[in-house]
Amino acid sequence: MQGLHLTADLHGVEPALAVMRDADALATLCRDAVTRSGLTGVAELFHRFAPKEEQSGITGVVLLAESHLAVHTWPELGGVTLDVYVCNYGADNSAKAEALLDALLKAFAPRETEVQRLSRAAASTPAV
Template sequence: MQGLHLTADLRGCATEQALMVDPAALRALCLAAVAKAGLTAVGELFHRFAPAAGETQTGITGVLLLAESHLAVHTWPELGGVTLDVYVCNFGQDNSVCAEALMQQLISAFAPQQLSRQALQRG
């Protein structure tokens, strides 16, 4: 049951970038980043929320199931915020370096003005 669980709260992200509001753009980023990090996507769901009354922008929740565990991304374009969640199991091999690489790619893509990161060793 050992693994590494990384989370990041991003603030001050550019709200006009497609990654904040376009599920296809966010999906493409996530799939490419997972592959580049050496992890394996086995399932996915990307959902754009309907706008609330008076709102023009809506956020996205995207999840990739990984053979190693999961990636979850939540965008709040109206706030310029993004939360990231990467968890990898280390059963059979240590995937920690891959998790760190995935997280760094995603943070770089959103280019936040403020960043808060957390890491938790599981198991």
Template sequence: MHGLHLTADLRGCPPQAALFTDPEALRQRCLHEVRCCGLRPVGELFHRFAGGGGVTGVVLLAESHLAVHTWPELAAVTLDVYVCNFGADNSARAEALLAALEAAFSPVDVQRQRLQRGGA
């Protein structure tokens, strides 16, 4: 049950980027970054909200999950990366995934949180 849970709130992102409103573009980028960081996707779901809304996406990982929520009307994104460290320490992979996705959205401001889960 030991793991690392990372979140980031991104503000001031260029909302015209396809990642904000195109679920397939966001899906492809997320899966690419997950694999590049050495994590293993086992499923995913991406949904665009009607009326010019953003996209919510989830990638289920063998190690746990990635969740992304975009708000083009606010030029904002939230990222959530959780990895279990059962059998191997995946913390560096989680950090790399979060950093890669933050960079993809080019935010002006980032607020991060880090939570060690399953402590003694």
């Protein structure tokens, strides 16, 4: 069980972007980015927080055959957090994870970005 876990904290994102406040727009962006990166979406859920009349954010998750993508928007703060994790069981999906993150970063166009990369691996010791 090995994988790459990418997280990104985005600051200075334009609050008026549809993907910041419209769950359908964010879902479309995520689905398209997953497909273009070569990963496989198997399920998804996007939720916009109330009240809808105000700049409330969205939490969205795409379950991947390779693991997951999670997105959280805060239009009132101009902020977004991204979480991309891919397991590398059977194939190295690291480049696909990087491509997915890059596509989302371009779409949100933040003024500032903090990206963290974590290589995840479990010891292959047998259960006792």
